Amino acid sequence: MSVTVLSGTKSGWHPIASSSDLVDRHVYQGQLFGYEFAVWRSDDGFVNIWENRCLHRGVRLSVGTNDGAELVCQYHGWRYANRTGGVTYIPAHPADANTHSSCARSYVAVERYGLIWTTLDSETSLADLEVLDVLDDGQAFPLRPIDLWVTSETTISHLERIEIGCPTLADSTKHSDLVLFVQPVDERRCVVRGVLSERPDDEAKIDVLRFYSAELGAVRDGIEKSAGVQAAPEPAAFKVHPAVEVSIGLSSATNRQAAVPVRVRRRWNTATDVVGFELEAVSGQLSTVKPGSHIDLHLPNALVRQYSVVNAPGELDAYTIGVKLDPTSTGGSSTLHGEVVVGDELLVSQPRNGFPLRRDAVHTLLIAGGIGLTPILAMAQALDHQGLPYELHHFVRSQNHIAFADRLEALGTNVTHHLALDPDETVTQLQRLISSYTDAKHLYVCGPAPMLTAARATASANEWPDHAVHFEYFANPTQQDQSSEFEIALARSAVTLPVRPGESILEVLKNAGISMASSCEQGVCGTCGVDLIEGEPDHQDVYLNDTEKRTGKRLMTCVSRAKSSRLVLDL
Amino acid sequence: MMQRCSDPVVLDMWHPVAATVELAAGVEYQTRLLGEPLSYAMSPQGLPQAWRGTQHQLPVMHAYGVLWTSLGSPPDELFEFDEFHEPDRHNVWAGSVGVHTSAPRAVENFLDMGHFPYVHTGYLGIEPHTEVKDYTVEIVNDGKEVLATGCEFFQPMGALNALGGMLMEYTYRVPHPYCSILYKSSPIDESRRDAIVIFGQAVDEENTRAHLVLSLLDDESNDRQIQAFQQLIFSQDKPILENQHPKRLPLDPAVETPIRSDKTSIAYRRWLSGLGLRYGVLPAVSDGR
Secondary structure, eight states: OOEEEEEGGGTTEEEEEEGGGSOTTOEEEEEETTEEEEEEEOTTSOEEEEESSOTTTOBOGGGSEEOSSEEEOTTTOOEEETTTOBEEEOTTOGGGTTTOOOBOOEEOOEEETTEEEEESOTTOOGGGSOOOTTOOTTTOEEOOOEEESSOHHHHHHHHTTOOOOOTTSOGGGTTOOEEEEEEEOSSSOEEEEEEESSOOOGGGHHHHHHHHHHHHHHHHHHHHHHHOOOOOOOOOOOOOOOOOOOSOSGGGHHHHHOEEEEEEEEEEEEETTEEEEEEEESSSOOOOOOTTOEEEEEOTTSOEEEEEOOOOTTOOSSEEEEEEOOTTOSSSHHHHHHTOOTTOEEEEEOOBOSSOOOSOOSEEEEEEEGGGHHHHHHHHHHHHHHTOOEEEEEEESOGGGOTTHHHHHHTGGGEEEEESOOHHHHHHHHHHHSOOOOTTEEEEEEEOHHHHHHHHHHHHHTTOOGGGEEEEESSOOSOOOOOOOEEEEETTTTEEEEEOTTOOHHHHHHHTTOOOOOSSSSSSSOTTEEEEEESOEEOOOSSSOHHHHHHTOEEETTTOEESSSEEEEOO | OOOOOOOHHHHTSOEEEEEGGGOOTTOOEEEEETTEEEEEEEOTTSOEEEEETTTEEOOEEEETTEEEEOSSOOOSOOOOOGGGGOTTOEEEEEEEEEESSOHHHHHHHHTOOTTHHHHSBTTTBOTTOOOOOOOEEEEETTTTEEEEEEEEEEESSOSTTOOSOEEEEEEEEEEETTEEEEEEEOSSOTTSEEEEEEEEEEEETTEEEEEEEEEEOOSSSOHHHHHHHHHHHHHHHHHHHTTBSSSSEEOSTTTSOOOGGGHHHHHHHHHHHHHTOOTTEEOOGGGOO
16 A cells, blocks of 8 residues: 655645535535635535635624525525525615625635545636546545644654555455545644545445544544644634625626626427527636526627526526517527527626515515516525515416426426416406505516506505516517607716717717616616606606606616706716 | 733723622622733622722722723713613613623624524514614714614514514614613503613623623513523524624724615724724724824
């Protein structure tokens, strides 16, 4: 048997846990050079290594909850997404679900030889993690870690002189080589992680583990005796750093428009006339997506279309969208149906959320018509995941028209399909569903315009307050009037610009070199909204609700115009 | 071992060291304050005493059920807490609990409502009622106090004598850098408010003894029940506080990520910065000192 002693300092990569430490739904506390990490495996198998501190108030994330898809801080219930570390929900502000864009600081994780590896050096690439000739990933057998209250340097100098062997054990590890990795825990402690090059037979495993635990334990005792033991220092302070902004948020309008390349990983017919696409990142990690969000998809023919992201919490290996073939397609859905195949690369925007989900409802009523299911399904999955009470009513032409049937199936009896109802029957059914309002109930509706109009009218008739009724249109059904002429004054930049008939405020702003985020450009998605300081707006959008329109504090620059001669905008 | 305190702001403050009901007359007790050992006693005549070493006498005060002392030159008067003296009130010492964090971290936690559904589940909050609605924060009393009013939160069992869930209204006062008083609607008299107080003893920069005092309009619960309830609540906070890092309260707003509901804590941190207080905090780099 040969014994190799390795400390990762040369390559910058170090083991910080055994794979077996990452027990189902557990958060493991790892440490390297005094820095603490929260290490957890999501239900999809991904290993997350994060700075062990909630961004909000510095509570250890390792005392939080791994719910399989997100890590939930124990202090204020902040939810952090698998893979990105992005904050997906802050319970103290249920209505602000789309405004937070902070990320837990994450470190790269690699699983090899039955160990979890990371590096503090963001410049180090995976290629620097040495591949050892003596170890084969499939065969490698990690031993129980041995903690030493001695520096890694002292430990290494002792280990290099040891002889270890297993003469009495069964043949299974006779030819095995032993590699000892020394993990510097902090300035006074280290962990020795042994890995055998050959996996012992099942019946010999326990004996092998016991033998090496005893041998290495004796080595530890010897080293600690000769070197002396010192108390552990305080955990190292992480360098103070502002929370990482991930390209959404109004302050970074330019980033917002940046598109990232994705590859079609899967394409399938999920329902009659509906194709599902899974879009994975060409490189790196996709951004965090919250329920109700959409992405702009840039098509090969240069068109840009918005699609809601169907993803469930923690599902960030690919964006899933559903595309319905529109018989009157002007090149959007027809191109996706007709031309885009697995392996194709497209560009997508960062996810945006004009249809955010509150999670403080006593009961949430979700209503979807046809392909309007997509954002509603994402919401249902989030509520379901958190065990919050909800029901989803899906109005659809026939059984064959039900998209994402597998995802709906998983939601069980919370889902009801209403098949093949004519318009009158739909209205009757909506009146039955959207009955009397009680406090802390919320209604979310997405579907074709007539259905939305009926649902909103019913809610209004049954005295649902505007703040409890949330909706998303596919398209703006109102006839746009672009005939007015007025001027806009930009309060913060002290500029006044004329808006002529046929021009939108958004166009005028962009032409003036002002960076504005926009998406649908038809008053549906809410992306291009700005605050209004003075003036009477002519809204023309379907994004704001009636109360918001009446108060006149915000408008959508793509379609809104002025009834007064001048609007003062908070820009 | 923590260094001795050299912060003049903190040295000259009054500091709580014990609940006086705990003290047997004529018995000497030892504690630590600002990293230094000291002794205190209640004489058989009922006079409080505190001293360092064998005889160095320290200023003392007996107020609000607590023995106060100072390692510097304290002001003549302590902050006002008039409710404590109302004749029909039941003042209860609910315990003095050691917690391995700085006094400002303990006070800030006391000022926070957002954690109720997660840390005090089923008592002071419960999901899905997680929203912290807007409230008012101001600096009052000539800059000597932080005041937060109109703080509403849904509580399933906010007090021992609460009859089920109700929307509670809180007022928070921070009249001393390491002490806070909260007032909440009394379950038995809507026009008046119960008070719950944390008197923070800074044992050193990263260790605190929280002396908990209640001033209640309650006439039914006995002291033992009140203590048990308050200690249950504090026992839920303690492991969270001890897992907060850094232990000293960072006054630089960029170190942590405040949200709108943290208005009181933002005001508290700025107020501490403005006082020039440095003990138990990580001063903001930009404050120029």
